[in-house]
Amino acid sequence: MSQSMYEMEPLFELDLPEPAPAPTRKKATPKRRVASAPPAPAVDPEVTFLHTADWQLGMTRRFLPGESQHTYAAARDAAVVRIGEVAAETGAEFVVVCGDVFDDPRVSTRIIRRTLDSLGDYPVPVYLLPGNHDPLDATSVYTSAEFVRACPANVHVLDKPGVIRIREGVSIVAAPWHTKHPSSDLIADQLAALGPSDDIRIVVGHGGMDSLSPNPDPSIVASAGVDAATTEGLVDYVALGDRHSVTSVGKTGRVWYSGAPEVTAFDNVETEPGHVLQVTLRRGGERSIDVQRHRVGRWAFRTLTQDMNSIADVDRLRATLSTITDKPQTVVQLGLVGTLTVAENVALDELFDEFGDRFAALTTWDREHHLVVTSDDADLDSLDLQGYAALAAAEIADRATDEPEARSALSLLLRLAGSRA
Incomplete structure (x- = not known):
């Protein structure tokens, strides 16, 4: 017997989803206020640069x-190279050369190109x-064909007076010379034209100063x-050339010759x-300055003075020079x-x-060199001459104190005698 209809399998089944649970109501969370970050503190404007002058290349x-x-010429070229190395070591942003880069407008093209x-x-x-x-006159190095062609992109001639903005917050106030004989104080002319500014201002000038050399x-x-x-803060630093020794001028510590x-x-x-x-x-909340010296030169020109009155003084001078x-x-x-005998002068x-x-x-300082050479019997004794030669030497010695030619002749005799000893 067939199954009853009530026992038959269904033709299909519906796969219905489970009923979703009733939503629960969340309690509202109060929003927090996020405090805004404080403004970054303002950074005072600051700049580091190198100040140099009076290279006088070709001197x-x-x-x-x-x-x-x-x-000596090679050492002067080497000092220029070392300034670039100091710029790299110190993190300087730029270099100012305050006049007299070249000794003369007629310097050789070799000096121009190598510089x-x-x-x-x-x-x-x-x-x-x-x-x-x-x-910057009619014969200027800076307008010569050789300079213009060889000038690299990082070298700028301050050929116009006035303010040049180096970057945001930093300006140069240039006072170039257009003639060897200006008719006014070029730096005063530029200061008179300035108004207030928030920029760090660096005056770049050249010339003597009345407090050092009144004229x-x-x-x-x-x-x-x-x-x-x-x-007053109209400018922050005055970079000067013309004086060849490092010199701070005035009481502010902001006016310098680099030497x-x-x-x-x-x-x-x-000196x-x-x-x-x-x-x-630095300028802003704190206005300050720091100046440091870096040695780049290698040569020395020394002056020595000494009394000379005996052979012991000659020996003392020898010892001084040796050290x-x-x-x-x-x-x-x-x-x-002083006074030396002919033998001592030899x-x-x-x-x-x-x-x-x-x-x-090794040379003499003409202004301070006053040495008298005289002759005495010891000069003749050291020659150990006999006969006619002794008589001739005695005559020369008698004349040596007053006659330079006789003194030179006696000196020659003494030197020859010494070379034979």
Whole structure:
């Protein structure tokens, strides 16, 4: 018997979803207020740069013999290279050269091209200010075809007076020389044209200052004007060239001569050459300045004075010269005062011969060199001559005190006698 219809399997089944649970009502969570971040503290404007001047490339020194002249020129070129290295080491943003980059508008094309090659290797921009040795006149180095063609992209000539913005917050106030004989104080002219600014301002100028070298020259820089400008915050630093020794001027600590990067005169004139200045300026809530010196020069021009009255004094001078280091890069000028016999003076001449070879140069300081040479019996005794030769030497000795020619002849006899001993 077949199954009843009530026992038959269904033809299909519906797969219905489970009924969703009734939604539960969440309690409203109060929104939290997120406090806004405090504004970042304002950063005071700051800049670090290098200040240098008075390279006077192409300069020669009359007291240097030929070989030393070449070595000295090479040292001056090397100082320029070292300034670029200092810029990299200190993180300086740029370099300002405050006049007299070149010694003369007629410098050789070799000097121009080699200098620009060196500046092109600097890791930062370089700003060159024309000064009294290289003004922007009709013969200017800076407008020559050789300079224009060789000038790298990072080298800029400050050929127009006024304000040049280096970057946001930093400006240069340039006072270039367009003639060797300006008719006014070029820096005062630029300060008079300035109004207030939030920028860090660096004056780049050249020339003597009345507080150091008073004279009626109309181009001399008025110290009162730069002191007032730095005190009032109209400018933050006055970078100067012309004086070859590092010199801070005034009471603010913001007016400086950098000096020449390599020595150019003896230490009775230049007390502190051979440096470049690293300058850091801050402005804003804190207005401050930091100036540091970096030695880049290698040469020394020394002045020595001494009384000379015996052979012991000659020996003392020899000992002094022997202790000086770096002789091939040192020039010594001597101011000797006193009286020596001909024989003692021969010993001094031999000292000059020896140390003239050992030093870059050994010379006399004409203004302070007053040495008298006389003859006495000891000069003749040292010759040990007989007969006619002794009579002739005695006659020369009698005349030696008053006659330079006789003194030279007696000196020659003494030197010859010494060479035979």
